[in-house]
Amino acid sequence: MTESLRVAIVEDSTLLREGLVRLLAEAGFETVAARPDATDLDETITAAQPDVVVLDVRLPPTHRDEGVRAAIRVRATHPQVAVLLLSQYVETTYARELLAAGSRGIGYLLKDRVTDLEQLRRAIEDVAAGGTVLDPQMVEEMLRARADPLARLTPRETQVLRAMAEGRSNAAIARELVVSPGAVEKHVTSIFGKLGLEESAAAHRRVLAVLQFLGA
Amino acid sequence: MGGGFDPTRAAWLVGGLCALGLGMIAAFPFVTRGLVRAHWGLGRLLLARFRSEELGAEVERVGAAQRAAVAAEDNALRRLERDIHDGPQQRLLRLQMELAAAERRLPADGSAAAQSLQEARVLAQEALDELRALSQGFAPPLLQDRGLEAALEALARRSVVPIDAEIRLDGPLPSPVERSAYFVAAELTSNAIKHAAARRILLRVTTESAGAAGGPAVLRIAVTDDGVGGAAPVPQHGLAGATERLAGLGGDLRITSPAGGPTEVVATVPLPAEERGRA
Numbered sequence: 061m062t063e064s065l066r067v068a069i070v071e072d073s074t075l076l077r078e079g080l081v082r083l084l085a086e087a088g089f090e091t092v093a094a095r096p097d098a099t100d101l102d103e104t105i106t107a108a109q110p111d112v113v114v115l116d117v118r119l120p121p122t123h124r125d126e127g128v129r130a131a132i133r134v135r136a137t138h139p140q141v142a143v144l145l146l147s148q149y150v151e152t153t154y155a156r157e158l159l160a161a162g163s164r165g166i167g168y169l170l171k172d173r174v175t176d177l178e179q180l181r182r183a184i185e186d187v188a189a190g191g192t193v194l195d196p197q198m199v200e201e202m203l204r205a206r207a208d209p210l211a212r213l214t215p216r217e218t219q220v221l222r223a224m225a226e227g228r229s230n231a232a233i234a235r236e237l238v239v240s241p242g243a244v245e246k247h248v249t250s251i252f253g254k255l256g257l258e259e260s261a262a263a264h265r266r267v268l269a270v271l272q273f274l275g276a
Numbered sequence: 277m278g279g280g281f282d283p284t285r286a287a288w289l290v291g292g293l294c295a296l297g298l299g300m301i302a303a304f305p306f307v308t309r310g311l312v313r314a315h316w317g318l319g320r321l322l323l324a325r326f327r328s329e330e331l332g333a334e335v336e337r338v339g340a341a342q343r344a345a346v347a348a349e350d351n352a353l354r355r356l357e358r359d360i361h362d363g364p365q366q367r368l369l370r371l372q373m374e375l376a377a378a379e380r381r382l383p384a385d386g387s388a389a390a391q392s393l394q395e396a397r398v399l400a401q402e403a404l405d406e407l408r409a410l411s412q413g414f415a416p417p418l419l420q421d422r423g424l425e426a427a428l429e430a431l432a433r434r435s436v437v438p439i440d441a442e443i444r445l446d447g448p449l450p451s452p453v454e455r456s457a458y459f460v461a462a463e464l465t466s467n468a469i470k471h472a473a474a475r476r477i478l479l480r481v482t483t484e485s486a487g488a489a490g491g492p493a494v495l496r497i498a499v500t501d502d503g504v505g506g507a508a509p510v511p512q513h514g515l516a517g518a519t520e521r522l523a524g525l526g527g528d529l530r531i532t533s534p535a536g537g538p539t540e541v542v543a544t545v546p547l548p549a550e551e552r553g554r555a
Contacts, residue, residue, distance in 0.1 A: 073366045079373040086377065123358065124421035148365055148408065149417045153430045171369050172404060175376040175397065201434065212475075254475060 065188050068093040068110035070101060070130070071146075072119050076171075080114065083174060087181040096120070098130035105138050111188045112165075117147035117154065128154045135161045142187035146171045150198040159192070167193035212254050220247040339526055343452075343548065346524045350452035357415035365407055372400045416458065424454040428461055428481060437469045439477045446483040449495065453545055456521045457481065457497055460543050463518045464499040472503025472539055483547065492546040495527075505537030518543065 067089045071077040074096075081091050092108040095101070097120045105113065113134055119126035131143045135158075142165030145158070150170050158166050167187040173195065174180045183193045213221065216237075223233045230248065234241040375397040382390045411417075419427035425443050432441035449457070461479060468474040478500040486493045508531070519529055527545035 073362070075366050075370045079370045082377070083373060086380075118361070118421070148361060148369075149412075151418050151430065152433065153418060153422070153426060172372065172401065174369075175372045175401075177376065177380060 064088055064090045065112060065184060066090050066092045066108070066110045067184065068095070068104060068108055068113045070095050070098050070113065070119065070127070071116045072096045072123075073116075076116075080174070083177065083180065084114075084184075087177055087184070089181075089184060098126055101130055101134065102137060105134065105141055110141060112142045112144060112184050114144045114146060114184070117145055117149075117151075125154065128157060131158060131166075132161045135166070139164075141165075142190070143167070144169065144183055144187050144193070146174065150195045150201075152198055152201055155194060155198055163192045164190045165192075167191075168198065169193065169195045170197060210255075213251060217247050217251050217254070220244060221251055224248070339548075342524065342526065346452045346456075347450070350455055353414045353455070354420060354451070357411045357417075357420060360407055360411050365404065368400050368404045368407070372397055372404070375400060415455070419454065419458050424449060424457055424481075427458050428479070431458070431462055431465070432479060435465060435469070435477070437474055437477055439465055439479050442478070442480045442482075444482045445495075446485065446493075449483070449547065453495060453525060453547065456525055456527075457495055457543075457545065460518045460521055461497050461499070463515065464497065464541050464543070467515060467541075468499060468501035468503060468539065472501050472505070472507065472537070474501035474503035474539075477501045492548060495545040495547055497543040497545075498540060499542075500538055500540045503537050503539060504535075505533045505539050506535040507531055507533035507539050507541075515541070 067084055069077060069080050069084070069091060071080060071094075077094050077096065081094055084091050092110050093104050095104055098115065101113070113131075115127040115131055117125060117127035119130070127145055127147070131145055134141055134143050139162070143158075144167035145154070146169055147154075148171050150168065155168050158168060165187045167183050169179075169183055173183070186193050210218075210221075219237065220233055223236060228236070230241055230244045234244045237244070375393055379390060379393045379397065382393065384390065416427055418430050425445055428443055429441055432439035461481060465477055465479060468477050478498075480496070480498040480500075482496050482498075484494050484496060515529065515531075522529055522543055522545060525545045527543060530542045530544075531539070532541075533539040
């Protein structure tokens, strides 16, 4: 890297703002602005020309979600500037809104991560390069909510679903598992139920179940 | 001169009349009070309402005191969440930053000092995690930041069992109601997942305006699941928290759960007209 990345910080706590300034210096970035709120962020960006804005979520005046809204505004007004949100809580709701505003150069991390200098450095470099950085805890939460219907299948049902994904008919699955076609039928019905596939979509349920299995 | 003017008699007459007038004036308050009492007694006999009115007023007073207590608790918890967020959490984060920085400056030779620093950082991290879990438990940040609808939608999305959320709120609710509604919904849905082996849950949270009968507007939290059913008709230990929260707001909980399901649990919270609107 020939020139160090320019970073602007928006953090209302003096304690953390100062800590971040030091940390960024140690990581080899140049802090070009450090503000306690996002009210004049537009002017700050125009004047200081940062590559990345590091934003707290809760900011004055209401201390609710100003940072999220400011990040979405920055995406619209300065699409070339990357945004990294830092927060004491990761909310998948906010992540969704950020990603809906465009996933290029967006990051959202738990504040605790910044103690790991390497992780902070990577996150800033990644978003500056147009990447998306999401906190591992949030990714896990999103995946857990999505993947679980499959986790509730019995081992036998998983076997049946895998065979379905391989394109086999009920009769072929019955032969393979050495059970009656009626038993396979029962497993299939139970799989549809656990995956929340409605009766009315009977013709497509097999395809939908397989798609879910494949994580599509 | 028998019919003539007798000054003595006239004086007596005037004196007598004056005395009578004064007597009447003096008696006036007593007579009035007596008549009012008689009127009140008659009204009381005819209408027989004074007891229930008194009771009604008493119930209203107790209800208002209870709502005030719940509101004060809500206020205190919200403030506590902010204070924890702005105070100890920030300090612990900064402490972690400093400890990590000190660790980086020490040679990675497994010295005792490096080990102490690492242990200190782990402790700070654990304290942070505990504080976060603590405030999450009494004031979920999304509920604080965005209100009930956003918090319930996030609750539904986070769930391991699919929850269909139908939320129709008629304007903002008093914040104690929002908090209770959130925790009641969370408890009812997690109960359905834990005890009913539900595969799908419908969560409906709606405000219903005052009925024609003059009943209060209510917030209804209805959780229906397709689980095994057969839940006890009286709130059991699993729903103790929800029952307690609802009681604090003058609400109640009803369970319909035939064996084989579906189970429907409906919580109702009255919304006093004067308390509508976020505090």
